[in-house]
Amino acid sequence: MREMLTGGPLDVLTGDYLAELTMLILGRDRLKDPGLGYAKTFPRQLEDCLALAHEQGVRIVTNAGGLNPAGLADAVRALAAKAGIPVSVAHVEGDDLMPYEDGALTANAYLGGAGITACLRAGADIVVTGRVTDAALVSGPAAWWFDWAADDWDRLAGAVVAGHVLECGTQATGGNYAFFTAHDVRRPGFPLAEVSEDGSAVITKHPGTGGAVTPGTVTAQLLYETQGARYLGPDVTARLDTVRLTTAGQDRVRVTGVRGETPPDTLKVGVTRIGGWRNEMVFVLTGLDIDAKAALVREQLAELLAGVETATWTLARTDHEDADTEETASALLRLVVRDASPDRVGRALTSAAVELALGSYPGFHVTAPPGPAQPYGVFTSAPVPADSVPHTAVLPDGTRLPVPAPPAREPTDEPDEDTPPGAGEKPPASPEPPQSPTLPQSPASPHTPPAPTTRAPLGAVAGARSGDKGGDANIGVWVESAPAWDWLLRTLTVDTLRTLLPETAELPVTRHELPHLRALNFTVTGILGAGVASGHRFDPQAKALGEWLRARRLDIPTDLLPTPEGTGARRLDIPTDLLPTPEGTGARRPDIPTDLLPTPEGNRP
DSSP states (O other), X not given: OHHHHHSSOOSEEEEOOOOHHHHHHHHHHHHHOTTOOSOTHHHHHHHHHHHHHHHHTOEEEEOTTTTOHHHHHHHHHHHHHHHTOOOOEEEEEOOBOOSOSTTEEEEEEOBOSHHHHHHHHTTOSEEXXXXXXXXHHHHHHHHHHHTOOTTOHHHHHHHHHHHHHHTTGGGGTXXXXXXXXXXXXXXXXXXXXXXXXXXXXXXXXXXXXBSOOOHHHHHHHHTTTOOSSEXXXXXXXXXXXXXXXXXXXXXXXXXXXXXXXXXXXXXXXXXXXXXEEEEEEEEXXXXXXXXXXXXXXXXXXXXXXXXXXXXEEEEEOOOOTTOSSTGGGEEEXXXXXXXXXXTTTSHHHHHHHHTTTTSSSTTOEESSOOOOOEEEEEEEEEEEEGGGSOOEEEOTTSOEEEOOOOOOOOOOOOOOTTOOTTSOSOOOOOOOOOOOTTSOOOOOOTTSOOOOEEEEEGGGTOEEEEEEETTEEEEEEEOSSHHHHHHHHHHOOHHHHHHHOGGGTTSOEEEEEEXXXXXXXXXXXXXXXXXXXXXXSSSTTOTTHHHHHHHSEEEXXXXXXXXXXXXXXXXXXXXXXXXXXXXXXXXXXOOOOGGGSOOTTTTOO
């Protein structure tokens, strides 16, 4: 916060504190103390920076209110009074729909930015909200600044896109970026948006801060945790297939052309629950006979696990043959157990696993001592009519101002395959955007010889960014040139993705095309089970799913691959007899008399 306030001019400083997992954590806080339920880090930051923001006339808008925006607003007022700083504080509420249904820990509707707009119009210096959409933290202030009407769809859509770029902070300035080696990203600066009256924006950062703002870094964030070409929101539906990015100077990317449509007439409600209890053990398997060692542990624990609701084993072959350190000679066998009862997956179970130590495979050890069961959360979403949610702006003077739902749209019977569960019906379609000049070329003549290809990682030519939405994951993939886009569009089909990522083979996968961004966006339904808090998967938020895809090899036209001096190494298929022998590479394989080695029928496969 201090870096943003001291690094250059600002009109509005926004702070996004909420995620699906955060709501679960705040829900557990509220169970312990009804006065909690908001992000406690925000007032600590504000204590250091409130005077500075007040001196500069910077408005602050944050969703740190979580489950208790009124409580956080009171805490901010108390902090300001103690410091003698005259600021006016407003908050937005109505998103909390508890009590919702049996077993729900939290239930919050995703509100739009109209309540924020109303608070700023009433003169608030600080606006605290609960569960609004992340992008509303930008679209709400933009609508206040330019006095947009509630049906200025294109302008609102442009601000929503800018808000989506900003919402994850340094992910737009080189953080978590596929081509991170091209920039100094040791300490990337935070992004900011210079929003114009027509809804266009320039994404940039304060001068002298680290990282980079490029069309690539902005594209990566645009693809993050989105699904179809229509980005549905409570204020407007933004058409991601109309977004255009152009370089506007060093660390400046202009975002233009965003078309907006009417929003759905429903709001998404995010619901968290305690799903049960979980525990895990990780066994270290070192050296030879890894598969046999794993099989022995599983057999030894089979009877103990018979009464457990779910027990999932995964073997990560992190071991290297003839390794020069013990750690790199070792594989990891992970057991995750879940049950409605904490007793069945508690310390008794993990202690019994450790008690195998002197009677199991050679070299037995685990990565952590026995521990008790931990509760895990489940996230689901559902739709509710937008006009049934009591969206309310509580102004600085205490006036409670109801915020109406956006203007009604004409009904349509047209289905929308892009609409995620709980997002409502499809808005009426705007005219389709003109085709990008980078769309694929006509198929080559059958008499044209195929272009030479090289077996190489997809990441040699393509970037990717992935993330979670409840139990689903998305993978956005983009390239930087027209020829690469032509190849990507033809090559990276749903079937190809399933082949490259076998974990997706049996799951529903949907592909969306965004030609102006030279990007594809895949939604993989159900890969994360019940969501991040359930610990269903090794990478529970799918943050590295895109990097796994980039590491997978396929036949890529050789002329698309970077040169050795470029951004990625080119790996070729080289005849084996031209490669150095093990003795030339530093491997330590001793020469053992052949008659001493075990036969296939012997003690080693």
